Amino acid sequence: MNWLALVFVGVIAFALSGPVGMLGRRRENGWQWVSAGVAVGGGLCGLVAAFAVLLGTLTESLSLPAAAPAMTLDLRVGPLSAFFLIPIFAIGSLSTIYGLGYWRQSRHPRTGRKLRLWYGLLIAGMAMLTLCQNSIDFLIAWEMMALSTFFLIITEDQKPAARQAGWVYLVATHLGTLLLVALFAILRVVSGSFLLRPVPPGQVGMGLQTALFLLAIVGFGLKAGIVPLHFWLPEAHANAPSHVSATLSGVALKMGIFGMLRVLTLLTARPPAWGFFLLTLGAVSAFLGVLWAIGQHDVKKLLAYHSVENIGIILMGLGLALLGEAEHQPVWIVLGMAGCLLHVWNHGLFKSLLFLSAGSVIHGAGTRDIDRLGGLAKSMKITAALFMLGSLAICGLPPLNGFISELFIYLGLFHTMARLPILSLAAAVLAMVGALAAACFTKAYGVVFLGTARSNFRRAHESSPTLWIPMCILGAACVLIGVAPSLVLAPLMHATATWSGQTLPALGGLVPARTLSMLGVGLVIGIGVGLVWQRNGLRQARIGITWACGYIAPSKHMQYTASSLAQMLLTALRPLLHQRRHEPQISGVLVGPSQFHTVVSDPVLKDAVEPIWRRLRFTLARGQGFQKGSIQNYIFYMLLILLALLAFTLPLAMLWRLLF
């Protein structure tokens, strides 16, 4: 069986799913189902192939002639790329199914077809990215992914917020691509070929390798959303349609991580400073990401900041693995890399689940503002239960999958104690991040789903099965990895060994997978039996009202809101935040209605990127005269630049001799 071909079928199916859907009329749903069928069929092919490659530790490669001269399309699928292909195809397919109910063609006649076109290209681009062995192909796939993301963010381009988010994203992604072009150009010069091969160790000095490393971290970090390169992320993920946000957050960010892993396999130097740098960067991202999330009032923006946090946790694992390579500690490599990779899967699962549930809330209740919601657990039972599951998983609480990957990273950090104990301080940071995440999700779930409705939004209703079936599948995967971690040990080991290229100690010997399963099952059964027993006992329970010190008519305004819940924590951590408070002015004897609200804005965007951007625009405005808007002018500019380059590369004397 040619698994690579099967993966390729998946890529083609996703790329074609958009055009197929265009055959239908603007207000008909039929062709949307055909389009989804094509995509999901391709996704299943891709999943089967990826699992086969990953579990069988196979490597298959293929070289196709390309249209451009002296170029080939070099593809290879191995355990590491298969590891990343699995979330791409799985979450891509599930989000497509979700889109059938969430972004129905008949309800979105203007945007439905173009959304599916770009969505298919996004998934196809990401899948291609994991296969490319040639830097030119890699960059083409990268841009395919990056540009389709832009069009997906501005799906609702009638909204100024979406357009704004789209522009910020476009600038950020181009900046990243620029650095990647530089990175691959240097690699081309060093290795003498566009093929992605390890640089020859003797010829390339430490300085150049470190420069390449930094280019990769910044270039791919802009995509992954590491602090302080995350500034485009929260708005972009908040403004895209929810199933697109799920894919962007759950999968597309991980392509940045994949890029880093890929480039690290090309570099041969491993100074400890690299690992230390990544570990620190990860800890800072995780901490600041969750801190900024707590102050958010928009449920999708809150989730987007949690992506910054989780990318930080993934990076901590990667940093630990790099340090393991530098210090020749195979145990650190295994635990760090396995934690990093498993968190890539886990974050994909629970973050997509949370975004899809948030989409279901938006669909049912019509707003993203946490402070307007409340009491949805009664009208949207399934969504509420699944959001709770996702919250438990993202906080790393047992017995769900988030706990398992965080446990790997914790154990790896504890293992550094014997040699470099200072690294283990990162475990304390991770603990605080966990507690802050729990606080944030208590707030999010508590305010959105519990209590009573905080405003008179239109009557909320449970979403259709096309929405909650994909969510249930994601939730089931979270539980499965959580209670049976031994299932993922083999795939993790294969991918880790492929990345590191060394013989490593088995993961099964380092983590107590069976004990974890038993405890997880014990916890679930204990609580389950308790609930059944309790239900029998509660038959005669009296129903009353909430105790409010004898007040007999509690009102919705008496409840805590998202702002008031977070207020104490934000006050305690004020030096680290950029919080603006809008306090009520109380004057006179008869006080009128007044409002209090807080805004936690992103310090990187507000205090660094925007001022620089304004100054840059002011400076560049002087060159606006060149921007004529007619194609002839631009062709003329191109000619001028070509001539300039020619004059620069060919010595002038040679040019002289050639002409006369």
Add this chain to the structure above:
Amino acid sequence: MTTFIGICLQVALLALLPPLLLGIINKTKAGFAGRRGPPILQVYYDLLRLMKKNVVISSTTTWVFLAAPLVSVVSVVLAGLMVPLGPTAAPIHFTGDLIMFAYLLALGRFFTTMAALDTGSSFEGMGAAREFTFACFSEPALFLALLVLVKLSGALSLSAMLLPASHVRIGSTASAALVLIAVSLFVVLLAETSRIPVDDPNTHLELTMIHEVMVLDNSGPLLGAQIYASSLKLLILAAFLLHIVLPLNPALVGRDWGLMLVGLLVVAGIIGSVESLMARLQLRFVPTLLVAACLFSGFGFLLIL
């Protein structure tokens, strides 16, 4: 055989001892105040009474409210099975159980705060906000203390970490580090079990309470479960602390069990004394106290680097 007896003893203690600690705390406080106070077994009577009572459930609540007391009890019991109460290894011990331990306590807290928000009451929301805010500061203090113990013992399991901690030679640098983390863990214990100076379990003013106000709407068996879970948490954290402080000797198992039992009662007495002698801190200073606990643990960590 000793391990089997140890496990039986541990399970029995986990099941039966916790309310007694609350009784001792209350008795100590009564003594300081010059009252006779409730009988030392009063909490057992209270629990039995609550178990027989019917419950009142607020119409605002959902399944989260009903599940929370259960999740608290189950997760704290599981966490309790990982901490050795005596000189023998705990019934459950495996590589990394220290992380499971911390996260199980977090799971219980997550559901308790969630249930508080489920009632839609401003008082309970207030309690929840305070509880998770303080947890954010006590968690790093706990983990820094765990790091010190990992470094000293070279083990990654609570049983293997705590048992040798009691044989550190007095006067060594390690013993200084242990003193520092013991102080830190005592503060964490006071915060996690909602005692003065962090929280006042006896006050009748909802505005000033933390844990008590979160369970304000619980009644009957639901309230009983919450009280039991919080007293069990007190027992576990006290045992954790005692392992760091007490000089146990692995050769004398019988003596060590006695020492641990007496130690637990003494810790309860000390908590009662602290409650009688100190005023509750202003709420805005509680994070400062917990940051101080982090610093104590952190300095302990620096000492053994």
